[in-house]
Every structure is written in C-alpha cells, then in structure tokens.
Amino acid sequence: MALVTLNELFAADYAGAICGFDFVNLETVKAIMAGAEELGTPVILMVTEGGVKYAGLDYIAALGKVAAEKGKVPVALHLDHCTDFDLIIQAIKAGFTSVMIDASHLPFAENLKLTKEVVRVAHAAGVSVEAELGRIGGKEDNIQVKTAEAFMTDPEEAVEFVTATKVDCLAVAVGPSHGIYKGEPNLNLALLKRLKSVLDIPLVLHGGSGLPDAVVKEVVAIGVRKFNVWTELAVAHTDTIRAVLKEEPTLYDPRSLFKPTVEAMKAVVKSKILLTQA
Ligand code: 13P
Numbered sequence: 001m002a003l004v005t006l007n008e009l010f011a012a013d014y015a016g017a018i019c020g021f022d023f024v025n026l027e028t029v030k031a032i033m034a035g036a037e038e039l040g041t042p043v044i045l046m047v048t049e050g051g052v053k054y055a056g057l058d059y060i061a062a063l064g065k066v067a068a069e070k071g072k073v074p075v076a077l078h079l080d081h082c083t084d085f086d087l088i089i090q091a092i093k094a095g096f097t098s099v100m101i102d103a104s105h106l107p108f109a110e111n112l113k114l115t116k117e118v119v120r121v122a123h124a125a126g127v128s129v130e131a132e133l134g135r136i137g138g139k140e141d142n143i144q145v146k147t148a149e150a151f152m153t154d155p156e157e158a159v160e161f162v163t164a165t166k167v168d169c170l171a172v173a174v175g176p177s178h179g180i181y182k183g184e185p186n187l188n189l190a191l192l193k194r195l196k197s198v199l200d201i202p203l204v205l206h207g208g209s210g211l212p213d214a215v216v217k218e219v220v221a222i223g224v225r226k227f228n229v230w231t232e233l234a235v236a237h238t239d240t241i242r243a244v245l246k247e248e249p250t251l252y253d254p255r256s257l258f259k260p261t262v263e264a265m266k267a268v269v270k271s272k273i274l275l276t277q278a
Contacts, residue, residue, distance in 0.1 A: 003068040006076045006098035006128035007168050009042050010202050010225055016278035017205070017220045020044035021269060022080055022230040024051045026063060027237065031262045033067050033075075035269030041277070042073055044098070044226065046080040049087060050141030057087075061094040076128070080228070081140055088118055092125050100171070102143070104132040108157060115165045123166075130226075133161050134173030136206050140230070143178075150177065152191055155198050162199055169202040169226060176207030179231050185211055189218060196223040204228065208272065209235075216275050227276045229268070236264040 009018050019036075023029040023045055036043035045064045052060060061077070068075035078098040079091040088099050101118040103111040115131040122129045137150030153172040162170060172195050175187035185207075196203060202225035208216070209231035220227070240261045244251065251257060 001068060001071055001074060003065060003077050003095065003097045004042075004074050005126065006044065006078060006130065006226070009044065009074060009076050010169070012042065012074065014042060017224045017227040017276040018042050018044055019208075019269070019272050019276055020046045020078060020080070020204075020226055020228045021233060021272075022046045022048055022051060022228075023060075023063070024054055027258050027261050028233060028265060029063050029067050031233070031265030032269050033071055033073075034262065035266045035273060036073050036075075037071065038266075039270060039273050040073060041273050042075070043273075044076045044078050046078045046228070046230075047091075047096075048080045048141040048230075049082055049084065051080075052087065052091075053142075057090055057094050061091070061096065065095055078130075081132075081143055083143070085114065085118065089121065092122060092127050096127065098128040098130065100130040100132070102132050102171075104135045104171075104173075105145075108133075108161075112161055112164055115161070115167055119166050119168075128168045130169045130171055130204055131161070131165060131167045132171040132173070132206075133158055136171065136173045136177060138177030138179040138207060140178035140206075145177075152188060153195060155191075155194050158195055159198050162201055167201065169204050170199065171204040171206050171228075174205075176205060176211060178207045179209070180235075181210045185215065187211075187215055187219070189222065192219060192222050192224070202226060208232075213275055220276050220278060227272070229272050232268045232272070233265050236268045237261045240264040 064077040134153030208229040
C-alpha cells in the first residue's frame with residue numbers, strides 16, 4: 001500500500017486511537033508492521049530527530065516507505081518531536097507524510113508563529129502537521145524536559161493556537177511524561193475532557209509507555225485519537241538481547257541476537273493496539 005497521511009488515517013472509519021510507534025532500525029519497524037498486520041489496524045511509523053541522527057534520514061525514510069509498500073494495513077510515516085524547521089523540510093522531501101513541529105519550549109507566540117510556518121509548507125506538500133502546546137515532561141531522545149519545566153496545556157490558549165495555526169492534530173500535556181515512570185502517573189483527565197470539548201481536531205497523547213491499562217482506556221474513551229509509544233518497545237528490545245546473551249554468552253551471529261527482539265516488540269505493539277481500540 002502507498003503511504004497515507006495522518007489526516008487520511010484520522011478520516012478513515014476507525015474507532016479508538018491510532019497507535020504511533022517510534023522506530024530506529026529494521027527490527028523495530030518489522031515488529032510494528034507485524035503487530036499491526038496481525039490485528040488488521042492502521043498504524044503510524046514515527047521517527048524522532050534522534051532516530052534520524054542515528055540511522056540517517058534516507059535510510060530511515062526508506063525503511064518506513066518499504067514497510068508501507070509491502071504492508072497490508074494503512075501506514076503514515078511521521079516525523080516525531082522535531083524542533084528543527086530545516087529537518088522538517090528535508091523529511092517532507094524524503095517522503096514523510098506527516099510531521100510534528102515541537103516548539104513547545106518556546107514562548108506561546110513563538111510556538112504559534114513557527115507552527116504556522118510549518119503548516120504552510122507542509123500543507124502545500126499535502127503533508128499533515130502535529131504540534132505541541134504545554135510541555136510534556138520526561139526524556140524523549142534529544143529532548144529532556146525536567147518536571148519543573150513541564151506544564152499543562154491551557155484550553156483557552158489551545159483554541160487560539162489551533163485556530164491561528166490550522167494544525168491538523170495537537171499533542172496535549174495533561175500529565176503523562178516520556179520514558180519510564182518513577183511513581184504513579186498522574187493524569188488530569190478533567191483537563192483532557194475540557195480540551196476535547198473546546199477543540200475540534202484530533203488530540204494526541206504522548207508518553208504512552210507505563211500507563212495503567214484502565215487509564216489508557218479512559219483517555220481513549222475521552223477522545224484521544226493518536227497514542228504514542230516508544231519506551232516499552234525499547235525496553236522489550238534490549239531486555240531480549242540481555243536474555244539471549246545470558247542464555248548463550250558465546251553467540252556471535254547478530255541475526256540470532258536480534259530476531260527474538262522482533263517477537264518481543266511485536267507483543268508490545270499488539271497489546272497497545274488492542275488497548276487503544278474503542
Ligand atoms: P514513551 O517513550 O513514554 O512511550 O513516549 C513516546 C512518545 O510520546 C513519542 O512521541
């Protein structure tokens with residue numbers, strides 16, 4: 001199948017949230033595709049700036065494009081948490097069908113201005129845009145937001161931001177943070193409901209790893225349409241490698257080392273997709 005945009009995925013008849021998974025290598029992308037195909041659901045393949053730095057834009061875009069072409073489910077290729085306007089342009093040229101401009105570290109007016117400019121160029125190329133308002137805490141690759149720097153999305157600002165930028169979907173900060181939780185995740189569901197009631201574009205929840213199942217079901221019931229996951233995939237990948245090497249310390253063929261990681265990550269992918277279906 002050809003790649004589709006995020007807007008096309010949102011417009012399709014799918015109940016619940018569509019999962020977006022970050023990928024960094026062949027094994028991650030294979031696991032994501034295998035999980036989505038076994039369940040017959042659309043999926044969003046995401047790449048962070050760190051992922052681009054690690055693999056190279058051409059290599060990582062090619063992986064995403066081949067996965068979609070060979071895939072049996074609709075796939076969007078999405079640039080996740082990008083702070084760099086030039087990289088967004090390069091990603092669009094490389095075939096990404098969706099981009100996230102993360103200017104949440106900037107003051108409101110500057111975030112709005114930069115997001116608006118990204119929307120202008122991306123929409124001209126038929127590419128969807130996600131932006132972030134408020135600041136999601138935790139560590140996501142090259143972006144580290146300390147608890148004291150994180151703040152929640154303000155509904156009034158969100159309405160002004162969405163109206164002015166014409167962004168296609170919005171990542172809201174309502175409590176979850178990226179990475180592994182130290183304590184119980186504390187979500188402001190009342191704020192999420194309020195944001196849902198005042199905004200008429202799809203809402204995105206970041207920091208999907210480690211949230212209790214009941215909370216995930218609740219945010220989907222409130223109306224989150226895109227649910228982002230990375231850390232649990234990374235943990236499954238690396239825990240599997242540790243286990244394989246413990247079992248067979250003299251192993252040297254990387255294929256024997258990496259193949260079991262695909263199965264482990266696929267299990268995470270399937271569990272998240274099942275959890276976020278309405
Ligand atoms: P986690 O790493 O907490 O799953 O968050 C992923 C994410 O939000 C990607 O944008």
